Amino acid sequence: MSSPAVSSDAVARWAGxxxxxxxxxxxxxxxxxxxxxxxxxxxxxxxxxxxxxxxTFGEPPDGPVGNLFARLGTGPPHFAxxxxxxxxxxxxxxxxxxxxxxxxIRDGFLVGRGAADMKGALAAMVEAARRHVGRGAPGSLSFLxxxxxxxxxxxxxDRLLDWMAANGHVPDxxxxxxxxxxxxxxxxxxxxxxxxxNAWLTVLGAQGHVAYPDRADNPVRRLxxxxxxxxxxxLDEGTDWFAPSNLEVxxxxxxxxxxxxxxxxxxxxxxxxxxxxxxxxxxxxxxxATVAAHAPAADLCVRISGEAFLTEPGPLSxxxxxxxxxxxxxxxxLSTSGGTSDARFIRRLCPVVEFGLPGATMHQVxxxxxxxxxxxLADVYDEVLKxxxxxxx
Numbered sequence: 001m002s003s004p005a006v007s008s009d010a011v012a013r014w015a016g017x018x019x020x021x022x023x024x025x026x027x028x029x030x031x032x033x034x035x036x037x038x039x040x041x042x043x044x045x046x047x048x049x050x051x052x053x054x055x056t057f058g059e060p061p062d063g064p065v066g067n068l069f070a071r072l073g074t075g076p077p078h079f080a081x082x083x084x085x086x087x088x089x090x091x092x093x094x095x096x097x098x099x100x101x102x103x104x105i106r107d108g109f110l111v112g113r114g115a116a117d118m119k120g121a122l123a124a125m126v127e128a129a130r131r132h133v134g135r136g137a138p139g140s141l142s143f144l145x146x147x148x149x150x151x152x153x154x155x156x157x158d159r160l161l162d163w164m165a166a167n168g169h170v171p172d173x174x175x176x177x178x179x180x181x182x183x184x185x186x187x188x189x190x191x192x193x194x195x196x197x198n199a200w201l202t203v204l205g206a207q208g209h210v211a212y213p214d215r216a217d218n219p220v221r222r223l224x225x226x227x228x229x230x231x232x233x234x235l236d237e238g239t240d241w242f243a244p245s246n247l248e249v250x251x252x253x254x255x256x257x258x259x260x261x262x263x264x265x266x267x268x269x270x271x272x273x274x275x276x277x278x279x280x281x282x283x284x285x286x287x288x289a290t291v292a293a294h295a296p297a298a299d300l301c302v303r304i305s306g307e308a309f310l311t312e313p314g315p316l317s318x319x320x321x322x323x324x325x326x327x328x329x330x331x332x333x334l335s336t337s338g339g340t341s342d343a344r345f346i347r348r349l350c351p352v353v354e355f356g357l358p359g360a361t362m363h364q365v366x367x368x369x370x371x372x373x374x375x376x377l378a379d380v381y382d383e384v385l386k387x388x389x390x391x392x393x
Contacts, residue, residue, distance in 0.1 A: 017378045018371045020123035025103035025112035029085050031151035034066045037085035044126050045070040048133050058155030065148040065155035073140035079388050080142045080171035081125040084149030087114035088363050095365045115369040117362035121177030128381035138389050157342040173316050174352040176343045179359030185373045186328030190354035192310035192336040197272040202299040207264040216262040222295045223266040242275030280304030306344035316351045323383035
């Protein structure tokens with residue numbers, strides 16, 4: 001099914017991807033606040049003829065979270081863009097050289113929280129959609145956008161996908177606009193991600209005088225033994241597409257100010273980034289068994305924030321890589337490096353890859369995106385749509 005060409009009103013009100021990126025950065029949408037960012041996207045897409053749904057899920061403390069789904073067309077094939085409007089906190093505003101949400105352009109760079117991760121990509125996606133509509137818009141093009149990717153991600157993309165599946169909006173393929181490029185726009189395309197597991201562990205003991213250890217129970221000793229055993233195991237050697245899995249202790253806490261007192265409890269927090277040789281459940285069972293062997297009464301909480309996944313190199317990665325090379329002149333490296341993203345949820349509905357701006361400054365002070373890169377990214381996304389909806393014969 002085709003949609004009508006873009007209206008003259010939509011053309012008149014569109015100032016290009018850089019202007020849209022600036023408008024989005026001016027929305028201080030620190031997770032889970034929306035601050036008008038979803039309104040901006042919804043308005044732009046509605047003017048292009050998209051049908052839009054605003055979906056709010058959850059309750060405190062992790063919600064409510066605002067989400068946006070928009071779809072143009074009803075027939076196959078169905079391609080989806082995915083992203084997030086929420087951003088991480090700015091930290092100390094005084095450390096920035098500009099006001100973090102002023103969206104200033106300096107020396108050709110858009111400076112502001114979210115410029116690279118990932119409001120610049122969202123603006124480029126809207127520009128690609130505008131061009132797609134102007135060509136007659138065959139098939140279906142959709143946007144799935146959440147306000148909770150940088151936070152707990154409990155009521156964001158995961159819930160939005162449930163709604164999409166229940167309402168007949170399952171795409172054939174999806175492109176997430178995370179900042180995947182490392183040094184230069186076009187150098188890296190993500191085809192998978194390692195999984196992530198967090199564990200909180202508290203070992204209880206009995207407080208006492210250090211000179212009388214037989215009258216106390218030192219939890220630090222047992223906690224140290226648990227962590228030593230966990231860290232002594234080499235989880236794997238990596239795979240063709242994934243780096244070796246790694247366990248890192250990220251926090252230790254006893255909170256004992258005295259030099260002559262055995263503490264009553266000791267706590268630690270750890271994270272495992274794991275490849276597709278493991279599942280979160282298997283690693284959780286291993287941690288639980290290790291803890292039980294040393295401290296059966298310990299308090300342990302394990303949360304799996306995402307499983308490892310791989311979109312095997314094939315039609316989707318070939319299509320997107322070809323579009324990237326056609327626009328940038330760079331054949332992107334296929335990679336699974338980095339942290340997690342909402343692609344970990346999307347992969348349950350359809351093949352998914354990630355491509356976006358250089359991410360060297362994401363989450364940092366003075367986060368930036370080159371205006372030229374935002375505009376070229378729109379060209380890449382447009383080329384992806386051309387190749388998806390009108391594949392070369």
